[in-house]
Every structure is written in structure tokens, then in C-alpha cells.
Amino acid sequence: MRFKASIQNITTFTKLTASLNSLGPLAWVKLSDEQVCFTIIPEQGTQVWAVLSIDTIFETYTVQSAANNVINLEVPLTSLNRALKSALNATSAQIRLTKKDNLPLLALTIATTSSSNSYAAFPTTGANNEDGLNTLDASFGGGSRETIVTQEVPVRVLGPDTVAGLHEPQCREPDVHIILPPLMQLKSISDRFTKLALLGARSGTTASRTRLEVAANMHGCLRMSIKTDAMSISSVWTDLNNPELDPGQVAGGDIGIAEHPSTRMKQLGSADGRSEEGWATVRIDGRDWGKVMSVGRLGGRVIACFCHEHALILYVYLPNDNGDDESVLTRLAWRFFHLPISSYYDLHTNF
Amino acid sequence: MVVLNFTLTPEAAAKVHDLLVCLGKFSDAVAIEARRDRFTFTALNSSKSAYAALTLDGKQFFISYECIPSHGGPDGRFTCSMYTKALLSVFKGRLYDPLGRDGAIDRCEVSVQDRPDQAECRFIVKMVCNQGVIKTYKLTYEAVEVMHALFDKNVAKNRWSMHSSAMKEYIEYFGTKTEMLDIFAGEDGRAVFKSYTEKISNGKEILKHPLVTAVAVNTSDFEDFNVQPGLHIIISVKDFKAIVIHADTLKTNLKAYYSQPTRPLQFNYGCDGFLCEFTLMTSGDYAGLTPTPAPQISSRSDSRAQSTTSERTENRGKRPEMPPPAEPASRRTARRRNPGSRRAKSPKQGDPDPESLFVGREEEDRSWDPVDYNNEEETLGWDASADHEAAIFPTFRDSGSLSRTETEDNNEAVAPTQRVSQIKGLW
Structure with missing residues (x-):
């Protein structure tokens, strides 16, 4: 079993691990020839299924194993994030799977140059300047000024049968899909709402869970509200974008689109958000929502898919550096079920 | 009856604040030892594995300094002990502020009231603020005998020195919750600082194992590096962090002196009449080491006698001496597993500089974190606990x-x- 890669985009990788860490302490990381998957399945709350193309974060990537060159790891995200943070100013960073005292670990090898050289009154300053003239040599030859930091993150190797039973949840076609407003805006409003709901909960009039009601229609409106016995508050965003469905991506092509729930929803409601019709609504726990919003630090575009009274799925797309075509970088699925948990896997709908 | 009066500039008072913060990471109480020519704060941690002595020079550090101990002649001293927290609430942060904002002082006057004709013995601190406001604090103190750890630099052949700001960069790489620091002099021109935890855990617990971080530094990046190659020496990483963070407030070189594992190690640094010395217990395996240890051990009693005499010639006088006890071989392994850094208070690691005017990248990133709704401070609303009767009637x-x-x-x-x-x- 071999895994070795150099980290190409340390900032993205660090932010990704930070946002995943908000949702759970451990991630299942699946490394294969084509992609890297980060999955979080907490006991309750939001599941995340993130798929990244290899070159998003890695370069010179090798993965080898007896099981079709797939390696499954369980990784503590706090440690991984902490380790990656020390690479933020690095000149290069490598990651590899290794063993020490028979315990598997991910070792990060980070080469840094001191961020401030003013205090370093070495007698070799002259030599340093020569290096500066010959930068290529210095970067390839691993210049002697570098400080090497190694971070060892303990991991657990998961057997193929351990992960065989884990599947991305299936869900029916969404009623409404909409591009969310900037997440920082959304987060600060929903955090306030959650606080208010908690105050209501403390006085004992509502259940201890803080239910935010999130709704959207096919006319560019998003509504976030809380209701308690004493109050009802809501914020409405208008003029958001409902992206068009691509016939190539929907089952049944043009006919599939004509029959798609969102097409029906387009007939209902209005663009000013005043109509009571045409909303697809889900109720979510405010604290869970706050954790999900943590993904905003990646700065991606987020499309929310609402299955009325059933589930909310967020797709996070990261801006692609080298082209206008956005790749599905991270796919976050947020789910909320009104159904009893036991019927979780009984939902057979195409998506 | 003792006479002890001194005056501090705002800068010096701010340094006292910084040193108290540092000592607070070692012990709940600091001991004070005032002599005719200098003033020393000392702290010994509860497991007696770390000892700190921070000496302020009477002439250089203070605007004015006067100390006449009640007895003991020229070698006499006044000693007492106080809670670090109590002193910190007097020597707050931001005492020195060139812009003269809230909390800034003009000078700080300290005196000790210890006379038979007065009912109370008090340590009195007067903060003379701008606009003529004077804040007077009267602190109680406990008369104690102050003990010192002896450290013999003659035996400590292994030495290195590095600028504290470089060292601070390195400790920032260390993971939280680690316990030990292994300082290793490699044979390839690199010194390795490795923070780790020696804890054996199985199964699922493995993933909770703290990060192991090794920072390999070129010995040429040190101001001075003279250590026997292959030598490992292990200290508590919390102590090291506390020392480096404090040394960085002075922007000086941090110097380390040590002989071999299980013998004490000393860090010292200082500037402008301010000398900081930290003597730490070490552990580590020296069985695999090349010869040097043996002759050093045999010469230990001599060298200690030597150090004592040299101390005396330095006019430090007679005092209860407390050399760190030589560790019995039987306990050595046990101690390594159980480093002597079990303090109730652990240093707050990775705290950004609270006085920084700039919002760091860290800070900005933090705004994405989920809100901790249990944090009452930020809650919006009325104070439900307020006395309603007071408001209504x-x-x-x-x-x-x-x-x-x-x-x-x-x-x-x-x-x-x-x-x-x-x-x-x-x-």
C-alpha cells in the first residue's frame, strides 16, 4: 500500500479540512487513481460527500494498493487541519502514508523558509544573495536555508469491506434549485435567528431544538424564518438565480425536464416572494446549519436543492483557476428527514 | 523592618506584566526576593520539574530602586510570595501604550509596608496614570523562604543560541496537547525539535493521538550551535512554549545550556538589566550515547561545590540551596512517561496577540466557524436575572x-x- 503526493494547493486543502471539521471529527478519505473523496457521516446531522479531482489539491500523485489501487483511511480532521496550517507559508509540501511502530500515519513533510530573515545575522548572508541570483538552483536543490517540518497525523486504514456498506444517500428529484446568496451574509443572519430561537427555547416555550425554516421558490426567492410561540421572523432574498437544468444531465432528457418537479414549481409563486405558493420548504436545525455554513470559507458557488418537507442538498462548486468551466469540486449533501430514521435507506428515487 | 521602594517606567511595568504571564504558566504563586542591588521573581512548578528566576537589575531596570533588608547586612534580602493572579490584576496588560489610551500609566511606584508599628503588612503598588489619576493596590503577601535551583554552567557543555522570534515560528508548528519536546542534534547539520506525546493507545483511540511535529533546523540558522551530535534531550513542551513566548516579548536570543539527559537544562535570555533563567528537568535515553557522560558524573560533586563557591563570590550569600535532585535510575522510565508538567493551568496556546491592531488571516477564517451558542457573552437580549422588583418598584x-x-x-x-x-x- 503506497500513497504519496505533493500538495499543490495548500490553502484550498486547509480550508476544506477546516470546513469538514465543523461537521465531524473524523473523515473517511478514499484515495483512488481518479479522485479523492472526503466523506463525513456523523451519527446525526449533516453528511458530506466531497469529491475532488486529484489536481485540485495534489500533484505528482501515486496511490497503489492490492484493492484496485484504492486506499481507504479514517483521518482525524483536527490534526490534519492543524498539520496543514503549518504548511501555509511553505515552499513545498509532501504527504505520504507511512508506518511507525506498526501504526499507520500520514506524514506531511513541509519545507519552509523563515518568514522574517531580518534577525538572521548569519555570516553566510553573502552566500544567500548568490542563491538569490540563481533561484532555480535553490528551489530544485532544496536550498540549505530551508527548515523542514514534519507532521505526523495518526490514521486508521479501513478495509474494503468496512466501507462497502457506505453509500451516498439517494434522494428524489428536487422541487426547487437555487443559487444561494453569499454565505457570509446567510450565515450571519441564520446565526442571529438561531440565537433568538435559543432564547425562546430557554424560556421553555418551544422545544430545545432550534428549527430554522428554509424555503425557496423557482422565481429566485429564498426565505429563512423562525417561528416560536412568541414571534415569527423571516428574511427573504429575491433576484437570486435558479439555474437551468441541462437536458443531458436529467434522466429522460427534454421530457424529463418537462416532467421535472421544478418545472411544475415554476408555475407557482412570484418573484417578489410575497405569494404563499410555490415554496419548497425544509426545517433544519439551526446549529447544524451553522456548521454547514462553514464551507463558505472555500469561497465557492453553492446551489441548494430543496425536496419539499424532505431534504436539502447543497452542491458546492469551487471556482476553477484555469478556465471558465467550474468543476464539481465539493459536493455537500445536507439532509433532513421527516421520516423515521429506519426508512432512511428505503428511499428509492432517482437523482 | 524592611525598606523596599522602587519606581518603574511604563515599559518596565509592561515587562513585569509579561513576566508574570509567563510565570503564571509554571506556578500559581510567585516568590519575590529583593536584595540591595536586584529584584528577583522566582517560580517553581508543583512537580518541581521547572524553576524560573527572573532578575531585574536595580540600577538598569528601574527608575529608582531602594532596598534595605532588615537583617543580613549587604547580603540580606527580603522575601515573600504572592499569587500570580493577584499581581497580574495589578500589572495588567497595556500598561505601556504610547498613545496613552485606557489603561496606560505614567509610572508605577511600589513599596512594601512591613513595620511593627503598622497593623498590616502590605505590598503596595501605585499606578500613576495620565491626568493625575493614581490607582493604589494593597496586596497581601506571605513571608516565605525563597529557594533557588542551582545550575552549573561549567558542566553544561552543550550549548546553542537562537533568536527568539525564529524559535517562536517553530513552536507555532507544534500541535496542541502534546507533552514532550525532544531536542536532537543530528549528525547532518540539522537540529530537530520534535513535539510529541508518549502515550500508548489502541484501536480507535489512535486517532485521538496528538500530532507529532518535528522541525528540522539547519544548525547554521542558529546564532551558535555547539552540541554533541546524536544527543537527545527531552523537556516539557509546555514549559518550552512558555519560555519562547516570553523570550519573544523581549526580542532577544534564547540560549540553552545542558549536559546530558536526566541532568538539568537551563534556558536564559535577557536584555537591559533583565535576566531570565529557567532550569528544567530533562529526560531522555543516554545509554546509547558516546563516552562523555561518565567523567562528568564523577566530577559532579566537585563541580557543584565549585558552583556554590562561585555563587558566594557573586555575593548571593547564604541561602537554602536546592539543587535539582539526581533522578534515581529506577524511576527514570516512569518519569519519561509522566513528564512533570501536570499543572492545573495550561498556557493558552496559539492565542493571537490580543493587542494587535490588525485582523489576522486566522481571525478572518474563524468567522466561518460555527457559532458556539453556549457562549453566553454574546447573547442578545435582556438580563433576565436582574432583580425585577428593583426595576418595577x-x-x-x-x-x-x-x-x-x-x-x-x-x-x-x-x-x-x-x-x-x-x-x-x-x-
């Missing part, structure tokens, strides 16, 4: 009994009209 406040009856009436008015037992059938 402010004029009744003086006649406590009356207001109480009023509220009782109030309570009755909203009391439930039905007993819970009567409606039990409903659920």
Missing part, C-alpha cells in the same frame, strides 16, 4: 421587607392554577 428598595411582600404577591398572581397531579391523566 425602585422606590421600595430601601424597605426590603415591603418589596419582598410585593414580589410574593406578584408570584402568586402568575402561579399555576392547577396542580400537576390533577392533570396527570392527560399524559
Whole structure:
């Protein structure tokens, strides 16, 4: 079993691990020839299924194993994030799977140059300047000024049968899909709402869970509200974008689109958000929502898919550096079920 | 009867704040030892594995300094002990602020009131602020004998020195919750600082194992590096962090002196009449080491005698001496597993500089973190716990009994009209 890669985009990788860490302490990381998957399945709350193309974060990537060159790891995200943070100013960073005292670990090898050289009154300053003239040599030859930091993150190797039973949840076609407003805006409003709901909960009039009601229609409106016995508050965003469905991506092509729930929803409601019709609504726990919003630090575009009274799925797309075509970088699925948990896997709908 | 009066500039008072923060990471109480020519703060941690002595020079550090101990002649001293927290609440942060904002002082005057004709013995600190405001603090203190750890630099052949800001960069790489620091002099021109935890855990627990971080530094990046190649020496990483963070407030070189594992190690640094010395217990395996240890051990008694005499010639005088005990071989392994850094208070690691004017990248990133709703401080709303009677019947406040009856009436008015037992059938 071999895994070795150099980290190409340390900032993205660090932010990704930070946002995943908000949702759970451990991630299942699946490394294969084509992609890297980060999955979080907490006991309750939001599941995340993130798929990244290899070159998003890695370069010179090798993965080898007896099981079709797939390696499954369980990784503590706090440690991984902490380790990656020390690479933020690095000149290069490598990651590899290794063993020490028979315990598997991910070792990060980070080469840094001191961020401030003013205090370093070495007698070799002259030599340093020569290096500066010959930068290529210095970067390839691993210049002697570098400080090497190694971070060892303990991991657990998961057997193929351990992960065989884990599947991305299936869900029916969404009623409404909409591009969310900037997440920082959304987060600060929903955090306030959650606080208010908690105050209501403390006085004992509502259940201890803080239910935010999130709704959207096919006319560019998003509504976030809380209701308690004493109050009802809501914020409405208008003029958001409902992206068009691509016939190539929907089952049944043009006919599939004509029959798609969102097409029906387009007939209902209005663009000013005043109509009571045409909303697809889900109720979510405010604290869970706050954790999900943590993904905003990646700065991606987020499309929310609402299955009325059933589930909310967020797709996070990261801006692609080298082209206008956005790749599905991270796919976050947020789910909320009104159904009893036991019927979780009984939902057979195409998506 | 002792005479002890001194005056500090705002800068010096701010340094006292910084040193108290540092000592607070070692011990709940600091001991003070005042002599005719210098003033020393000392702290010994509860497991007696770390000892700190921070000496302020009478002439250089203070605007004025006067100390006449009650007895002991020229070698006499005044000693006492105080809670670090109590002193910190007097020597707050931001005492020195060139812009003269809130909290800034003009100077700080300290005196000790310890006379038989006065009812109270107090350590009196006067903060003379701008606009003529004087804040006077009277602190109680406990008379104690101050002990010193002896350290013999002659034996400590292994030495290195590095600028504290470089060292601070390195400790920032260390993971949180680690316990030990292994300082290793490699044979390839690199020195390795490795923070780790020696804890054996199985199964699922493995993932909770703290990060192991090794920072390999070129020995040429040190100001001076003279250590026997292959030598490992292990200290507590918390102590090291506390020392480096403090040294960085002075922007000086941090110097380390040590001989071999299980013998004490000393860090020292200082500038402008301020000398900081930290003597730490070390552990580590020296079995695999090349010869040098043996002769050093045999010469230990000599060298200690030597150090004592040299101390005396330095006019430090007679005092109870407390050399760190030589560790019995039988306990060595046990100690390594259980580093002597079990303190109730752990340093707050990775705290950004609270006085920084700039919002760091860290800070900005933090705004994405989920809100901790249990954090009461930020909660929006009214203070539900406030005395309602005070607000509703402010004029009744003086006649406590009356207001109480009023509220009782109030309570009755909203009391439930039905007993819970009567409606039990409903659920």
C-alpha cells in the first residue's frame, strides 16, 4: 500500500479540512487513481460527500494498493487541519502514508523558509544573495536555508469491506434549485435567528431544538424564518438565480425536464416572494446549519436543492483557476428527514 | 523592618506584566526576593520539574530602586510570595501604550509596608496614570523562604543560541496537547525539535493521538550551535512554549545550556538589566550515547561545590540551596512517561496577540466557524436575572421587607392554577 503526493494547493486543502471539521471529527478519505473523496457521516446531522479531482489539491500523485489501487483511511480532521496550517507559508509540501511502530500515519513533510530573515545575522548572508541570483538552483536543490517540518497525523486504514456498506444517500428529484446568496451574509443572519430561537427555547416555550425554516421558490426567492410561540421572523432574498437544468444531465432528457418537479414549481409563486405558493420548504436545525455554513470559507458557488418537507442538498462548486468551466469540486449533501430514521435507506428515487 | 521602594517606567511595568504571564504558566504563586542591588521573581512548578528566576537589575531596570533588608547586612534580602493572579490584576496588560489610551500609566511606584508599628503588612503598588489619576493596590503577601535551583554552567557543555522570534515560528508548528519536546542534534547539520506525546493507545483511540511535529533546523540558522551530535534531550513542551513566548516579548536570543539527559537544562535570555533563567528537568535515553557522560558524573560533586563557591563570590550569600535532585535510575522510565508538567493551568496556546491592531488571516477564517451558542457573552437580549422588583418598584428598595411582600404577591398572581397531579391523566 503506497500513497504519496505533493500538495499543490495548500490553502484550498486547509480550508476544506477546516470546513469538514465543523461537521465531524473524523473523515473517511478514499484515495483512488481518479479522485479523492472526503466523506463525513456523523451519527446525526449533516453528511458530506466531497469529491475532488486529484489536481485540485495534489500533484505528482501515486496511490497503489492490492484493492484496485484504492486506499481507504479514517483521518482525524483536527490534526490534519492543524498539520496543514503549518504548511501555509511553505515552499513545498509532501504527504505520504507511512508506518511507525506498526501504526499507520500520514506524514506531511513541509519545507519552509523563515518568514522574517531580518534577525538572521548569519555570516553566510553573502552566500544567500548568490542563491538569490540563481533561484532555480535553490528551489530544485532544496536550498540549505530551508527548515523542514514534519507532521505526523495518526490514521486508521479501513478495509474494503468496512466501507462497502457506505453509500451516498439517494434522494428524489428536487422541487426547487437555487443559487444561494453569499454565505457570509446567510450565515450571519441564520446565526442571529438561531440565537433568538435559543432564547425562546430557554424560556421553555418551544422545544430545545432550534428549527430554522428554509424555503425557496423557482422565481429566485429564498426565505429563512423562525417561528416560536412568541414571534415569527423571516428574511427573504429575491433576484437570486435558479439555474437551468441541462437536458443531458436529467434522466429522460427534454421530457424529463418537462416532467421535472421544478418545472411544475415554476408555475407557482412570484418573484417578489410575497405569494404563499410555490415554496419548497425544509426545517433544519439551526446549529447544524451553522456548521454547514462553514464551507463558505472555500469561497465557492453553492446551489441548494430543496425536496419539499424532505431534504436539502447543497452542491458546492469551487471556482476553477484555469478556465471558465467550474468543476464539481465539493459536493455537500445536507439532509433532513421527516421520516423515521429506519426508512432512511428505503428511499428509492432517482437523482 | 524592611525598606523596599522602587519606581518603574511604563515599559518596565509592561515587562513585569509579561513576566508574570509567563510565570503564571509554571506556578500559581510567585516568590519575590529583593536584595540591595536586584529584584528577583522566582517560580517553581508543583512537580518541581521547572524553576524560573527572573532578575531585574536595580540600577538598569528601574527608575529608582531602594532596598534595605532588615537583617543580613549587604547580603540580606527580603522575601515573600504572592499569587500570580493577584499581581497580574495589578500589572495588567497595556500598561505601556504610547498613545496613552485606557489603561496606560505614567509610572508605577511600589513599596512594601512591613513595620511593627503598622497593623498590616502590605505590598503596595501605585499606578500613576495620565491626568493625575493614581490607582493604589494593597496586596497581601506571605513571608516565605525563597529557594533557588542551582545550575552549573561549567558542566553544561552543550550549548546553542537562537533568536527568539525564529524559535517562536517553530513552536507555532507544534500541535496542541502534546507533552514532550525532544531536542536532537543530528549528525547532518540539522537540529530537530520534535513535539510529541508518549502515550500508548489502541484501536480507535489512535486517532485521538496528538500530532507529532518535528522541525528540522539547519544548525547554521542558529546564532551558535555547539552540541554533541546524536544527543537527545527531552523537556516539557509546555514549559518550552512558555519560555519562547516570553523570550519573544523581549526580542532577544534564547540560549540553552545542558549536559546530558536526566541532568538539568537551563534556558536564559535577557536584555537591559533583565535576566531570565529557567532550569528544567530533562529526560531522555543516554545509554546509547558516546563516552562523555561518565567523567562528568564523577566530577559532579566537585563541580557543584565549585558552583556554590562561585555563587558566594557573586555575593548571593547564604541561602537554602536546592539543587535539582539526581533522578534515581529506577524511576527514570516512569518519569519519561509522566513528564512533570501536570499543572492545573495550561498556557493558552496559539492565542493571537490580543493587542494587535490588525485582523489576522486566522481571525478572518474563524468567522466561518460555527457559532458556539453556549457562549453566553454574546447573547442578545435582556438580563433576565436582574432583580425585577428593583426595576418595577425602585422606590421600595430601601424597605426590603415591603418589596419582598410585593414580589410574593406578584408570584402568586402568575402561579399555576392547577396542580400537576390533577392533570396527570392527560399524559
